[in-house]
Amino acid sequence: MSGSKTNAMKRKAVLEAVRAMAPAQDFVWDGSDEDDRPATAAELAAGVEASRRKRGRPAGSGTKEQVAIRIDHDILEAFRSGGPGWQTRMNDALREWVKTHPAP
Structure with a gap:
């Protein structure tokens, strides 16, 4: 149905x-x-x-892309140990790295 x-x-x-x-x-x-x-x-x-409200997950911002990536266990644990928001913190750390290491 x-x-x-x-x-x-x-x-x-x-x-x-x-x-x-x-x-x-x-x-x-x-x-x-x-x-x-x-x-x-x-x-x-x-x-x-x-x-009339729709159910389910709200629409995303459209600025992010979901990817599969392999991260070393110790690095992943270090970010996860900070609690909720670890993915955002990881994203921020990668953004900082990109700012300090310009692409060739």
């Missing part, structure tokens, strides 16, 4: 739920309890928009 039918059904259910939450025409909010306040049109629209 491609999932489009399921997604369409979910959107329809969300829209029906939002419409069901819409306040009755004769309801007047007295301002005493914020929990009883009817949702504004903007809040209702935000709820519908949130249901």
Whole structure:
């Protein structure tokens, strides 16, 4: 199954739920309890928009390229021992090396 039918059904259910939450025409909010306040049109629209968000990994910046490279174990461990962000630190170290060693 491609999932489009399921997604369409979910959107329809969300829209029906939002419409069901819409306040009755004769309801007047007295301002005493914020929990009883009817949702504004903007809040209702935000709820519908949130249901349309795409799932999955966000798109990358487009400036990096994924490659397979073999690194000595001790070098890799030295970068990994610094915790999260080791790949960025490795990238920065390589960038520094490139700046100090111009290509022939």
